Amino acid sequence: MTTGASTLSAPGAVPVVRRARDKTFALKLPSIGLLLVWSIVPLVMTLWYSLQRYNLLSPGERGFVGFDNYTFLLTDPGLATAIWNTLLLVGSVLVVTIAAGTLLAVLFDQEFFGRGVARVLLIAPFFVMPTVSALIWKNLLMHPVNGLFAFLLKSVGLQTIDWFADLPLTAIAIIVAWQWLPFATLILLTAIQALDPERKEAARMDGAGPISMFVFIILPHLGRAISVVIMIELLFLLSIFAEIFVTTSGGPGNASTNLPFLIYRYALLDFDVGGASAGGVLAIVLANIVAIFLMRFLSRTIEA
Amino acid sequence: MNRALTRKWIWTVLAWGVALLVFFPIFWMVLTSFKTEIEAVSTPPRLFFQPTLENYVAVQQRANYFSYAWNSLYLSFGSTIVALVIAVPATYAMAFFPTRRTKDTLLWMLSTKFMPPVGVLVPIYIIFRDLHLLDVREGLLIVYALINLPIVVWMLFSFFKEVPREILEAGRMDGAVARDELFHLLLPLALPGIASTSLLAIILSWNEAFWSLNLTASQAGPLTFFIASFSSPEGLFWAKLSAASTMAIAPILVFGWMSQRQLVRGLTFGAVK
Amino acid sequence: MATVKIENVRKSFGQVEIIKGVSLGIEDREFVVFVGPSGCGKSTLLRLIAGLEEISSGDVFIDGERMNDVPAAKRGLAMVFQSYALYPHMTVADNMAFSLRLARVPKTERDRKVHEAARILQLEPLLARKPKELSGGQRQRVAIGRAIVRNPKVFLFDEPLSNLDAALRVQMRVELTRLHDDLKATMIYVTHDQVEAMTLADKIVVLQAGGIEQLGSPLELFHHPRNLFVAGFIGSPKMNFLRTTVTAVGSSAVSVALPAGASVEVPVEGGSLRPGSAVTLGVRPEHLLTSESSKLRGEVLVVERLGGTTYVHVRIEGGEMFVLQVDGENPIRMHDLVGLGFATEHCHLFDEAGLALQRSLRHPMADQKTRDRRGATGA
Numbered sequence A: 001m002t003t004g005a006s007t008l009s010a011p012g013a014v015p016v017v018r019r020a021r022d023k024t025f026a027l028k029l030p031s032i033g034l035l036l037v038w039s040i041v042p043l044v045m046t047l048w049y050s051l052q053r054y055n056l057l058s059p060g061e062r063g064f065v066g067f068d069n070y071t072f073l074l075t076d077p078g079l080a081t082a083i084w085n086t087l088l089l090v091g092s093v094l095v096v097t098i099a100a101g102t103l104l105a106v107l108f109d110q111e112f113f114g115r116g117v118a119r120v121l122l123i124a125p126f127f128v129m130p131t132v133s134a135l136i137w138k139n140l141l142m143h144p145v146n147g148l149f150a151f152l153l154k155s156v157g158l159q160t161i162d163w164f165a166d167l168p169l170t171a172i173a174i175i176v177a178w179q180w181l182p183f184a185t186l187i188l189l190t191a192i193q194a195l196d197p198e199r200k201e202a203a204r205m206d207g208a209g210p211i212s213m214f215v216f217i218i219l220p221h222l223g224r225a226i227s228v229v230i231m232i233e234l235l236f237l238l239s240i241f242a243e244i245f246v247t248t249s250g251g252p253g254n255a256s257t258n259l260p261f262l263i264y265r266y267a268l269l270d271f272d273v274g275g276a277s278a279g280g281v282l283a284i285v286l287a288n289i290v291a292i293f294l295m296r297f298l299s300r301t302i303e304a
Numbered sequence B: 001m002n003r004a005l006t007r008k009w010i011w012t013v014l015a016w017g018v019a020l021l022v023f024f025p026i027f028w029m030v031l032t033s034f035k036t037e038i039e040a041v042s043t044p045p046r047l048f049f050q051p052t053l054e055n056y057v058a059v060q061q062r063a064n065y066f067s068y069a070w071n072s073l074y075l076s077f078g079s080t081i082v083a084l085v086i087a088v089p090a091t092y093a094m095a096f097f098p099t100r101r102t103k104d105t106l107l108w109m110l111s112t113k114f115m116p117p118v119g120v121l122v123p124i125y126i127i128f129r130d131l132h133l134l135d136v137r138e139g140l141l142i143v144y145a146l147i148n149l150p151i152v153v154w155m156l157f158s159f160f161k162e163v164p165r166e167i168l169e170a171g172r173m174d175g176a177v178a179r180d181e182l183f184h185l186l187l188p189l190a191l192p193g194i195a196s197t198s199l200l201a202i203i204l205s206w207n208e209a210f211w212s213l214n215l216t217a218s219q220a221g222p223l224t225f226f227i228a229s230f231s232s233p234e235g236l237f238w239a240k241l242s243a244a245s246t247m248a249i250a251p252i253l254v255f256g257w258m259s260q261r262q263l264v265r266g267l268t269f270g271a272v273k
Numbered sequence C: 001m002a003t004v005k006i007e008n009v010r011k012s013f014g015q016v017e018i019i020k021g022v023s024l025g026i027e028d029r030e031f032v033v034f035v036g037p038s039g040c041g042k043s044t045l046l047r048l049i050a051g052l053e054e055i056s057s058g059d060v061f062i063d064g065e066r067m068n069d070v071p072a073a074k075r076g077l078a079m080v081f082q083s084y085a086l087y088p089h090m091t092v093a094d095n096m097a098f099s100l101r102l103a104r105v106p107k108t109e110r111d112r113k114v115h116e117a118a119r120i121l122q123l124e125p126l127l128a129r130k131p132k133e134l135s136g137g138q139r140q141r142v143a144i145g146r147a148i149v150r151n152p153k154v155f156l157f158d159e160p161l162s163n164l165d166a167a168l169r170v171q172m173r174v175e176l177t178r179l180h181d182d183l184k185a186t187m188i189y190v191t192h193d194q195v196e197a198m199t200l201a202d203k204i205v206v207l208q209a210g211g212i213e214q215l216g217s218p219l220e221l222f223h224h225p226r227n228l229f230v231a232g233f234i235g236s237p238k239m240n241f242l243r244t245t246v247t248a249v250g251s252s253a254v255s256v257a258l259p260a261g262a263s264v265e266v267p268v269e270g271g272s273l274r275p276g277s278a279v280t281l282g283v284r285p286e287h288l289l290t291s292e293s294s295k296l297r298g299e300v301l302v303v304e305r306l307g308g309t310t311y312v313h314v315r316i317e318g319g320e321m322f323v324l325q326v327d328g329e330n331p332i333r334m335h336d337l338v339g340l341g342f343a344t345e346h347c348h349l350f351d352e353a354g355l356a357l358q359r360s361l362r363h364p365m366a367d368q369k370t371r372d373r374r375g376a377t378g379a
Helices: A019-050 A068-074 A078-107 A115-127 A130-143 A148-155 A168-193 A195-204 A210-237 A242-247 A257-268 A274-299 B001-032 B056-062 B063-096 B101-115 B117-130 B139-161 B165-173 B178-207 B223-228 B235-258 B260-267 C043-051 C092-102 C107-121 C136-149 C166-183 C192-198 C216-225 C228-233
Strands: C004-013 C016-026 C032-037 C055-064 C076-078 C154-158 C186-191 C203-208 C211-216 C240-249 C254-257 C263-266 C278-283 C288-290 C297-304 C309-316 C321-327 C335-342 C349-352
Touching: A019 A274, A019 B063, A019 B101, A019 B117, A019 B139, A068 A274, A078 A115, A078 A210, A078 A257, A078 B001, A115 A168, A115 B235, A115 C004, A130 A148, A130 A168, A130 A242, A130 B001, A130 B223, A130 B235, A168 A210, A168 A242, A168 B001, A168 B260, A195 A210, A210 A274, A210 C076, A242 A257, A242 C043, A257 A274, A257 B117, A274 B101, A274 B117, B001 B235, B001 C263, B056 B063, B056 B235, B063 B101, B063 B139, B063 B178, B063 B223, B063 B235, B101 B139, B117 B139, B117 C043, B139 B178, B139 B260, B178 B223, B178 B235, B178 B260, B178 C092, B223 B235, B235 B260, C004 C043, C016 C043, C016 C055, C016 C136, C016 C211, C032 C192, C043 C055, C043 C154, C043 C186, C076 C136, C092 C136, C092 C211, C107 C136, C136 C166, C166 C192, C186 C192, C186 C335, C192 C216, C203 C216, C203 C228, C211 C216, C211 C228, C228 C240, C228 C278, C228 C349, C240 C321, C254 C278, C263 C288, C288 C321, C309 C335
Parallel strands: C032 C186, C032 C203, C076 C154, C154 C186
Antiparallel strands: C004 C016, C004 C055, C203 C211, C240 C254, C240 C278, C254 C263, C278 C349, C288 C335, C297 C309, C297 C335, C309 C321
16 A cells, blocks of 8 residues: 655655554455455356356356347347436435425424424334335235225225336335334434524525525535435435335346346346346446545545 | 424425325334234225234244344444444544544545445455355345445544643653553543544444345345345235334434434535534 | 653654754753754653653653653653543543552552542543543643542643633643642643743743754743744744844953944843944844934834833834834833834844854853752752
8 A cells, every 4th residue: 555655765754654554454354355255256147157058957058148138238129228217216205205205394394383303203214125115015005905005096986006017116105215214304304404594594684585595595505415315316316126026026037027027037047147147237337327426525524 | 372383383394294194104104013903904904903913923923033134233333343443543643643644545445435345246246156255144244344344444543633632742741652542542532532533433234224135144144135025015015024124124213313413424424514 | 759860862753853952951840841843852852751752862760761662651640631631431530540550559548639639620520420421720730630540650742732711821821830839740841832930830841843042940931942943933032133233352352333323232241243243133122212302213113012011113224124122111102213222232133144152241041940959950
């Protein structure tokens, strides 16, 4: 680990003692080492496998096939659907959680009776494990025969909706949005509460009504928090899996298959290691694009 | 009623309305867990009924439930302890002996969390299969420790930085070597921070629903897996499923409520405090 | 014995050199004060002695032993921090006993030492309290008590009084002086306040930008500052400076010009000065007088009455400002016109480079030791 230009080379330079850093290296080694292995080894293996023809069901027939897996992947119509579904899912959840989250954050910033308890209720969905959430919505609420929604629709004379057959992606989006809304609300609420009350008072003295207050004071202040929420949600939403696994298994057909589920299917249902690895590389590339922006943002805000 | 009080009531009604609406699915599930299976699927759905504990009893009688619950406990607490043991020395070093590389190292550690799990599903699965770690608790424990490590390091770092440097220097002048500094000074002072970090790590492990679904089965599967295995229930199963689910999520709801602020710090990697 | 010797010590942080080759010696039982403006390196120097920072080059010796590679914990020193740095989660008694606990001193012995220190500092009623329940002054004393308990070779103080209010500071200064006398220990004290330096020190080290400007007893620095910086730093209010030229050089005095045709004869050795050389005249406010017969006249701009003393700010013809110290009973008022007189035997002269010219006569108190230290180097 070199540490920049050597000060010993400059004429009349001051010799710098650098023993302190080595002392702590042993302390850092386990974390750094393990994470290094965890991040590099599987990645390298995925890349390697993506260039192979390898099916776990017929392990004898392995061979290097260059970019064949990628060609196959990119020409699979399922991929286009999966990517499109991923984008739809991510986009819709982002929009809903942030829009509703902002409004809820503003609402919960106000003083009202029982605010503490109401907040606990609002936060709860985020802590429910994804498999439970999915099953609540699938069986208790959205079930076309016995679900609560069916009952409500029928009692006002409307047709029941078979969510998971007719609107599978929408159903998944609803479930995921329900789970992540508390996250967005909580983050944005924390950010709003960090807003200096004197600024709000100054604005009120200047004659700002609630709408102007919202548009000119609160929204700009929330700008940073909203970016954080977008980036973090983006990262996690690109990997939505359990909800699909538990409710539709990607169906009907590919209607609710997103990229992770598609790859999962290649890997553990078709046992097509090569194909799944190629898909995995694609997923990694996509995630990295988002990560680059997130890292740049964090690097500016981090204090080390 | 004056203007301010009217406004307060408007907010109260609005906010509670939304809160109840959002909470409703959970409420409905908990309610269902106290119904008989027949009541659970009856139309119209009943809000008032004679509550019964038969579902909870039934779930308890199925010994399987507790082995899955035990797995969840073992995995969440175990992986958190492992993560802490690895993270504390590294974070101590980075917080109190920072180098020019420290910031980069922290950012790099965070970046390992940005890898989509599905991207490495294949190699991990194959490695686990070849090392006979599939459906073995310890295998999943290591995975959890590693995926939570960046967040644990990050949160501990921000808490350690809040301990004034001079207190540790005073300790050194009093004759404390590194071990003494750590045990007598740093850990007691950073204990609240360590507690919140642990809480967050436990919650994240408990709710983790990718690796637990793909790397385990009946032996090592945690509750996420157990619940998922009921994804195509026969109609008469819902009340019991609700009871099992309620038991599965109850502790985390409590933990989550306790750790709201740390959640914000942890999950936004400190960008929002 | 607890002596400290620093030989040509340098310290750099990255590319920036903070301490640029400092050498000095501290004798047993001496109270030495490092003083200087912010950023001069005084705290860094202290921390190098403490072992809290690593030396870039040079050596530090404590009692003749080279300490460069010895960690802070093992140097046998004690430090009182500016922010006191008490352990918040321990009681006062535990705070003071911590070092003894680490050294595995048995409990009875520990308690005895803690009580002894608590007695000296009047902390006995506070022993069971936690730091957050104490006032600033009390925390200060606990920090000192923690140091006393260790019975260290050298006490290190890093601006310990800076966070106290003015009245408490004065009181603590007196207590520290008495403590030093009681404990008879070597003490190194860092401050930016020259009043603390003057009142507490046996020896003052004036630092600026990482180097020593002058080293000597308080009165030596006061009466014989080596350069402009020390002259302006020591003494409050600050010494008056006037840039002027030499009119005549004699065998034991030099005459310099004053505005309005006046001149003053300063008793210094002429050295390489010639008539016409640029010099700076320095005279302290307490050595300026009002003089009816003086040719140098000015208008009083500000009068600061402290009760026992009064400081008068005068602007002379030519625009320069002088500060005089007069007796508190003097009825002088703003906008009065006064003449300035100089007590020439107390004037200083500095050459173009800012160095002081050697005074013909040494002040009788400049070489007096402020304390009679038995068994030390002898007065």
